[in-house]
Amino acid sequence: MPTTSENNFCTSWSGGKDACFALWQSIQKGFTPTCLLTMLKDDKDQTSAHGLTREVLEAQAACMQLPIIFGKASVGEYEAGLKAALQDVQKTFKTFQLAFGDIDLQAHRDWYEKILTGTGVSPAFPLWHYDRQQLLEDMFANGFETMIVSLKADKLDRNLLGKVLTPDIADTIQKQGICPTGEDGEFHTLVVNAPHFYQRLDIETGEVIEDEWGYSQLTISAA
Incomplete structure (x- = not known):
């Protein structure tokens, strides 16, 4: 203990x-x-x-x-x-x-x-007042691999579900007038790899479901 x-x-x-x-x-x-x-x-x-x-x-x-x-x-x-x-x-x-x-x-x-x-x-609150753009850049620079698994259906295209968040996808999101960190809840992610992971998370994706709060969510299971 x-x-x-x-x-x-x-x-x-x-x-x-x-x-x-x-x-x-x-x-x-x-x-x-x-x-x-x-x-x-x-x-x-x-x-x-x-x-x-x-x-x-x-x-x-x-x-x-x-x-x-x-x-x-x-x-x-x-x-x-x-x-x-x-x-x-x-x-x-x-x-x-x-x-x-x-x-x-x-x-x-x-x-x-x-x-x-x-x-x-x-x-x-270790990230408090961390510049949002700098936060993304530091994640990318340090090898954080994150997949978009949930998003507000009235804000973003469902085709983004299952996509790994990259600088290009972040730019696409920002061009739609949405913060690419998703800090305001427009989308949510699943981390599949990071510097402190001993191994990459192995997952399988399934159907998309709609929840009661207006989110489209990608069904995820551990492989």
Whole structure:
């Protein structure tokens, strides 16, 4: 069992590029990851916006040789579900810091800070005020390979689903008046390779489904 350390941290894990880059940035600064924490829908073993299954997220965590803890929450119960999952993080991994991948949405940061108040877990925002364009350039330069797996059907063409985010595709997205980081929720990604992966994530893609929030989501399974 890990020993208590002020350098230990857990990452709020979506499976996407910002959470992954936040994890990697924290490692570069000398912090030690102990686990990942992912919230799933209460009625499904699946995340909301990204539409990723427990199976895929477990395979992704295995690529990084990190354990992953899952919490569950129905609509309106996220706060209670996250707090319950944090108890597992504290007890099992002696970890009292949770890193988020938010870049500059103050309302998100305020919300997470409010939720964590009184839990004994401190929030960390390693990407806070990171220039959005520079963030993408640094991801590309450091070998992050991310696939577009979910997008707002009224904002972007479904043909982008399953595409690896490249500088050319980022330019295409930007020309449509959408931030190529997707920070405002227009699209979501799955990281299939990164500098701290011990092996590339092997996946299979399936049909596209439409969720209740207006997202088109690519069905993904671990190969």
